[in-house]
Amino acid sequence: MATKIATWNVNSIRARLPNVTAWLTQAAPDICVLQELKCEEAQFPRAEIEDLGYNLAIIGQKTYNGVAILAKAPIEVELRALPGGEDDAQARYVQALIGGLRVASIYLPNGNPVETDKFAYKLAWMDRLAAHAGTLLALEEATVLAGDYNVCPADEDVFDPQGFAGDALCRPESRSRFWSLLNQGWTDALRLFRRGPHVYTYWDYQAGAWPKDHGLRIDHLLLSPQAADRASDADVDRRPRGQEKASDHTPVWCLLR
């Protein structure tokens, strides 16, 4: 039986708790990685998630960032931060082993505005991610690097490519780093099964983006070759984005045999 792995930027786990518990109950992923918890570990609504049958690994941060791994099977945490950032205190990475599968929850920096040091931080973070991803590939094991990458890989992943050409999510420096990562040997799980336009995972809260389907594809599940060999399906679940008090992102999932 297949393992269902999902990623979801929830934009505050405390504000989103009813939406998250409803989706976990209905979609029943075996593993779900979350981003933008926007709270410290002590403030995370642990009991409400554990009551649904999930184990937890939480890397919290007050107000900003924060990542977690939820899994029905036991979680063995391997890393609580992306290697190579000794002076980087932002909670953007957690990696664990779950029943022989390696899974990471990634919250890659947004990088806007590009004329500030935020963009340099994003690019440096992507370089660190590529270096670490290379070491993971060398293990030749089944690994899923899932999360909010804050990168639209190509123009078809953007509702308005011209309008976003200068945005940190679409800039050539961001895209070239994402493609270099893929070219190491990672597979974009969603694109393996869902090609074509209008495959979006995020819609801004502003300007009626959701009803107009003015979306972006920025949440990705990257599979090592050993994981890609087991992939049988992947999709975006748009339903949570249309509900009351929705996150601006919606879950993306894949199945591994």
Added chain:
DNA sequence: ATGGTAGCCTTGCTA
């Protein structure tokens, strides 16, 4: 039409 929304808290910052 140069806006608009959401979350948390620093009534501004991040997205």
